Amino acid sequence: MVSSMTFFIVFSLAVPSDAFRPWTCTATCKCASDPHHPHGIVVNCRGQGLLQVPPNIPSNTTTLLLARNKLTRLPDSTFSRLGRLLKLDLAFNSIHTIEEKAFIGLGRLITLSLAGNDLVLSPATYPARVFQPLASLQVLRLNRNHKKRSDRRDVTSTSSAKSRKLPSNHPAAPFPLGKESGFLRNNEVDAQKNDSSVQGHMPSYRGDEEHALGTSNSTKLRFEKSDQTSLDGAVPAQDYPDEALSYLKNLRELDVDGLTNKTLGPGFRNLTQLISLDFSGNCRMKTVSSQTLANALYLHHVNFSHCDIVNLTADAFEALQDLRVLDLSSNFALGFDRLGDAFEGLAKTKLENLKVDSVVSDRALGTQITKDHMRHFKKLNHLRALQARFNRIESFEEGALCNGTPPNLKHVYLNANLLELAPYVNDLRCLESLEVLYIDGYNNYWTPPLRPPGFSNPPAKYKTDPGCVSPGRYGTLPVRTDDDVTLQGQKSEFILPPNLRVFKARHFGLFYKLQQIHVNPNNSLEVLLARENHFPTWEGPVTGLENLSTLDLSKSYASGNQLRTVFWGRDSYAILGGLNNLQVLDMSDNNLGYVHEATFINLTNLERLSLATNGLSSLNLVVSHMKNLTYLDISENQLHTLPKSVRDHLDAVAETQNVTISMTYNPIACICQNIDFLTWMRDSEVNFGTHYDYFCQLADGSEKKMTNIWNTIDELKRTCGSYVGVFVGAVASSLLFLVLLLVALAYRFRWKLRYLYYATRLSFQRNKRHHDDRFEFDAFVSFAGEDMEFVDGEMKEELEEGRGLKLCIHERDFVPGQYIASNIVDFRSAKPAHAGGADPRLAGVRLVSLRAADGADGGCRNRT
Numbered sequence: 084m085v086s087s088m089t090f091f092i093v094f095s096l097a098v099p100s101d102a103f104r105p106w107t108c109t110a111t112c113k114c115a116s117d118p119h120h121p122h123g124i125v126v127n128c129r130g131q132g133l134l135q136v137p138p139n140i141p142s143n144t145t146t147l148l149l150a151r152n153k154l155t156r157l158p159d160s161t162f163s164r165l166g167r168l169l170k171l172d173l174a175f176n177s178i179h180t181i182e183e184k185a186f187i188g189l190g191r192l193i194t195l196s197l198a199g200n201d202l203v204l205s206p207a208t209y210p211a212r213v214f215q216p217l218a219s220l221q222v223l224r225l226n227r228n229h230k231k232r233s234d235r236r237d238v239t240s241t242s243s244a245k246s247r248k249l250p251s252n253h254p255a256a257p258f259p260l261g262k263e264s265g266f267l268r269n270n271e272v273d274a275q276k277n278d279s280s281v282q283g284h285m286p287s288y289r290g291d292e293e294h295a296l297g298t299s300n301s302t303k304l305r306f307e308k309s310d311q312t313s314l315d316g317a318v319p320a321q322d323y324p325d326e327a328l329s330y331l332k333n334l335r336e337l338d339v340d341g342l343t344n345k346t347l348g349p350g351f352r353n354l355t356q357l358i359s360l361d362f363s364g365n366c367r368m369k370t371v372s373s374q375t376l377a378n379a380l381y382l383h384h385v386n387f388s389h390c391d392i393v394n395l396t397a398d399a400f401e402a403l404q405d406l407r408v409l410d411l412s413s414n415f416a417l418g419f420d421r422l423g424d425a426f427e428g429l430a431k432t433k434l435e436n437l438k439v440d441s442v443v444s445d446r447a448l449g450t451q452i453t454k455d456h457m458r459h460f461k462k463l464n465h466l467r468a469l470q471a472r473f474n475r476i477e478s479f480e481e482g483a484l485c486n487g488t489p490p491n492l493k494h495v496y497l498n499a500n501l502l503e504l505a506p507y508v509n510d511l512r513c514l515e516s517l518e519v520l521y522i523d524g525y526n527n528y529w530t531p532p533l534r535p536p537g538f539s540n541p542p543a544k545y546k547t548d549p550g551c552v553s554p555g556r557y558g559t560l561p562v563r564t565d566d567d568v569t570l571q572g573q574k575s576e577f578i579l580p581p582n583l584r585v586f587k588a589r590h591f592g593l594f595y596k597l598q599q600i601h602v603n604p605n606n607s608l609e610v611l612l613a614r615e616n617h618f619p620t621w622e623g624p625v626t627g628l629e630n631l632s633t634l635d636l637s638k639s640y641a642s643g644n645q646l647r648t649v650f651w652g653r654d655s656y657a658i659l660g661g662l663n664n665l666q667v668l669d670m671s672d673n674n675l676g677y678v679h680e681a682t683f684i685n686l687t688n689l690e691r692l693s694l695a696t697n698g699l700s701s702l703n704l705v706v707s708h709m710k711n712l713t714y715l716d717i718s719e720n721q722l723h724t725l726p727k728s729v730r731d732h733l734d735a736v737a738e739t740q741n742v743t744i745s746m747t748y749n750p751i752a753c754i755c756q757n758i759d760f761l762t763w764m765r766d767s768e769v770n771f772g773t774h775y776d777y778f779c780q781l782a783d784g785s786e787k788k789m790t791n792i793w794n795t796i797d798e799l800k801r802t803c804g805s806y807v808g809v810f811v812g813a814v815a816s817s818l819l820f821l822v823l824l825l826v827a828l829a830y831r832f833r834w835k836l837r838y839l840y841y842a843t844r845l846s847f848q849r850n851k852r853h854h855d856d857r858f859e860f861d862a863f864v865s866f867a868g869e870d871m872e873f874v875d876g877e878m879k880e881e882l883e884e885g886r887g888l889k890l891c892i893h894e895r896d897f898v899p900g901q902y903i904a905s906n907i908v909d910f911r912s913a914k915p916a917h918a919g920g921a922d923p924r925l926a927g928v929r930l931v932s933l934r935a936a937d938g939a940d941g942g943c944r945n946r947t
Contacts, residue, residue: 109137120145120169128152129172136161146170150196156180163188174224175199183210186217194222202228204340209324220331221356226338325350325378332356341366341390351378359384363410366390373398373428381405388412388438395421401428412440419443419474423456430462437466441473449477449501457487468494476500478507485513492516498523502591514580524591577627579606590615602627614638614669626661633667637693664688671695671716680705695719695745707732711740718745723752723780724760730767737768744769746777750786753779753795755803765792860891862916863907890916 108114108124111131117123123145128137133152140147142164154176162168166188179201186192195217202208202225214220323339325348334354341362351357360382362368368375368390376382382403392414400406409429411417422442429437443450466489476497484507492514498521577600579586584607591613602608602625610633617639659665665686675697682704683689689709693716694702700721706712706729713736725746736742753761764771771777777789789795829836862882866874874892882888893903 150174157185159184170194196224209327215330222336224338329353361386363388370394384408386410406432410438417442426459438470447475470496472498484510494519496521517580519585523589585610587612635669638672667691718747750780861888863891
């Protein structure tokens with residue numbers, strides 16, 4: 084009991100008394116518990132039209148959101164009651180005055196935003212000790228101040244209203260390597276998954292135009308342009324309020340408006356924790372020299388994007404020895420000549436990530452990167468990632484890559500340039516450390532200019548030379564021509580960087596006839612993403628890519644060219660025959676129409692296969708060899724069912740691992756003949772996902788959503804079962820009718836049938852005796868009674884006694900009491916013989932006798 088009481092007393096003393104006090108929220112705001120801080124409150128007063136800070140805010144508030152109101156000034160002691168406040172958002176108000184003791188009591192505050200107000204960036208606006216109470220402040224946003232209200236934008240966006248917007252298909256990017264839509268969304272390789280040192284400094288982007296440099300613990304400082312006049316028309320003395328800022332000993336992130344031809348004052352030397360400086364937005368700094376950042380020596384991340392930089396001195400960054408990330412994007416007048424000079428000073432830093440998007444005019448005809456541009460670039464020994472998109476780069480001077488590339492460069496992103504296959508491709512072999520290369524092309528269009536472009540920055544007029552790979556012993560590989568654009572691997576060999584793992588060329592504008600392609604086997608390529616290109620024909624095979632595990636050829640517009648027919652033939656397996664280690668294959672959105680069953684016969688290690696949106700009406704693929712197939716995407720086709728062989732194989736694989744198949748947006752046949760497939764869908768261990776995007780095609784051709792497959796199957800079973808009796812009755816009636824019809828026909832033709840019976844019987848007996856070598860009689864003699872004397876005399880003497888023949892004479896040899904016809908049939912005679920005159924009265928009897936004798940053993944007439 085004593086121990087329990089002691090615990091209660093200690094706990095009560097440790098927790099502030101107001102933590103247990105029920106709080107009441109002001110009527111104009113919304114309050115909620117702070118999920119990140121126990122006993123804290125989030126008070127949201129955004130957009131309420133407040134003219135002043137509400138006086139009755141709960142004292143245990145940890146987050147106070149007052150953005151987008153009508154506050155004009157912050158008097159002394161405005162927040163003195165809010166000692167537990169950690170985050171204060173005053174952005175996008177009309178604040179023009181801050182009294183020196185306005186922030187008294189906010190010793191725990193970590194984040195303060197004053198962005199988007201009317202605070203002129205000047206020591207007169209920020210009293211010397213105004214920030215002194217903010218001993219714990221780490222993030223301070225002062226950017227986008229003293230602007231017209233129509234120009235204000237959310238503080239999270241640093242894009243200039245005057246700067247062009249990058250196409251949406253090229254999100255500012257790939258630090259770290261992101262995941263795309265479609266089938267390979269979950270399959271793209273993380274470019275730095277094995278490089279933790281790079282990953283820690285990869286900038287994450289804030290939308291389509293920029294990224295926030297650094298990690299979550301890094302500091303950002305953003306300088307942006309301010310209007311040069313105040314509200315009353317006077318011109319204030321603008322400068323960075325370094326004296327006021329110098330009290331923020333723990334400041335890590337600072338956003339301020341940039342000023343033309345101004346430098347950071349000596350007060351910044353006290354900000355030893357400040358490690359990130361962001362000069363983006365409507366910044367117009369024009370010139371960046373060694374004096375610009377001379378008092379901010381601890382920076383790790385610097386962003387000069389959208390600053391209209393024209394001059395960049397060679398020693399501009401020389402003093403920033405701890406610099407890790409630098410962004411110089413969207414300075415269209417900078418150019419690679421001045422940038423190349425700045426690399427000299429950057430060589431003395433620890434720069435790891437460099438972003439130089441859009442540093443040339445967006446209307447340049449073409450840019451060639453020369454050896455002179457890269458003379459100092461090779462000295463950036465710590466550089467691991469380079470992003471240089473939207474620079475109209477068309478080619479590299481021969482030898483520039485071999486002589487000017489930093490030794491540790493691993494990730495290169497050259498999206499949205501004008502790269503052509505030219506002799507510089509031979510130099511790729513020199514990029515020994517390169518692991519990830521993106522050269523995506525354009526997938527959008529710029530907004531047309533409202534007036535003709537100026538002539539102050541004339542575009543380059545470089546045009547690439549012919550040839551694209553090393554000549555080698557087989558000669559030069561031909562490049563694009565008007566008559567025949569061909570990649571003939573039997574004449575040339577592509578040499579890739581030896582450690583390149585990921586190569587992405589989406590919408591790159593490739594338009595080649597793919598014949599035999601040979602890649603130097605000394606490569607490490609694992610991922611090849613070439614979707615949205617044009618391949619008219621593909622004969623294959625592709626050799627030298629034994630390490631390739633992911634191949635994306637989706638949306639290759641095969642329906643409009645001969646590539647579609649390639650997958651119809653028996654030899655289609657030869658196309659992918661050399662990719663034995665392939666695990667992921669995406670052939671979706673090509674409208675192939677049909678795929679031969681042996682197309683993927685060599686892909687024994689395939690795990691994920693996508694044939695979505697190909698207009699397939701049947702799927703008779705051989706998949707029994709794919710022991711690791713766990714994902715099959717055949718959505719948006721015209722499939723009614725799946726063959727039993729495919730189903731059985733998927734069931735076999737599902738016994739040991741999770742298998743997923745997508746058949747969404749297919750007209751699955753919901754008819755009696757397909758009930759076994761529907762039952763398999765219901766009972767199989769294979770995962771079909773939700774059935775909300777599955778459709779049933781009914782017997783009348785109409786379609787409905789398969790919202791519940793169990794109900795669909797039960798309904799079919801009831802419907803199909805009701806026809807069983809009708810079917811049995813119909814079959815029985817048909818059989819009865821057939822029997823009656825046969826009986827009637829037999830009765831109608833009974834005599835003919837009887838005749839046919841005896842004729843068949845006689846024919847059978849004749850054929851049976853055909854193979855017997857002896858006959859009882861050599862001839863049967865047919866004669867009338869008046870000819871008996873002739874037969875018994877002259878004929879018998881001549882034939883039996885003279886020639887040794889044995890005659891069958893009915894008066895002598897017939898069995899008494901039997902019919903004449905039976906005696907004729909039973910006695911075996913080789914030949915029939917007729918003796919006698921031509922009495923017409925006996926003609927019928929003779930004819931019957933001769934026919935009976937002839938039919939009995941006609942086959943024995945071979946004996947003479």
